[in-house]
Amino acid sequence: MTEQIGPQPKRGPHLVLMACYALFILASGSRAIVQIATQFHVAPFAYVLSAVAGVTYVVGWFAIRRAARGRPRLAEVMLWVELAGVVVVGTLSLVKKDWFPDASVWSDYGGGYGWVPAVLPIAALFWLHRTHEKNDPEEGTA
């Protein structure tokens, strides 16, 4: 076993996080594309929000990748944006049901996807917090 030296770990939990984000890029992106292309008139607001979720996951994937290489700023912003999106859209889908004739990715706080969309940014923020704490001394000397 080799010991890694340096502030930029290429191994760790972020691999699993990135795999989850890649899956959600696939799931929400393809869902949004199909729904917008075939039945946009049914629930335009919900379908646009699904597309926004897809874009958020793309940026989130890159943000986690950057954070794992020692540049956490984008992730610090994007993960909170993503969590806010899940909370706001999830709440709206419960309070304003007429705005959502069909579900978006973040409807019911991601209930259609086993609430993984709600857990994912929290898990990523937890990872970011722990990694950032570990890397703080090195960042100070960089």
Added chain:
Amino acid sequence: MHGSLAPIAWIVVGYGVIVATAAVVGLALKAPRPRWLDQLAWMLELLCVVLGLGALGSLLQGHRPPSMETHVGYLAALVCIMPVAILSMREERESWSSGVVAVAAVATVVVAVRLMVTR
């Protein structure tokens, strides 16, 4: 998807659960990803290909699911998820790479179930 393919889909689901469980155990033990986990995962992929070919054959025979786009999307995802996961981790054998295999196996199980629902 034709009804006769449902048993294969359930085999994919059951086997996928086994692969995911094995990967999670490997992750929990913090052991480097063993070769046999890759072999289990490739076996799952083989089952997915068999299921995918069967579903494709049923489409070519004229079977029409309620939403063709969704069904074809699930078919493509079923066949592609595991190879992408394993190939992206081929140089990486640390314990967290088992977590990636676990995520891919769970996703494959979910897609197989969705494929049966949308047949």
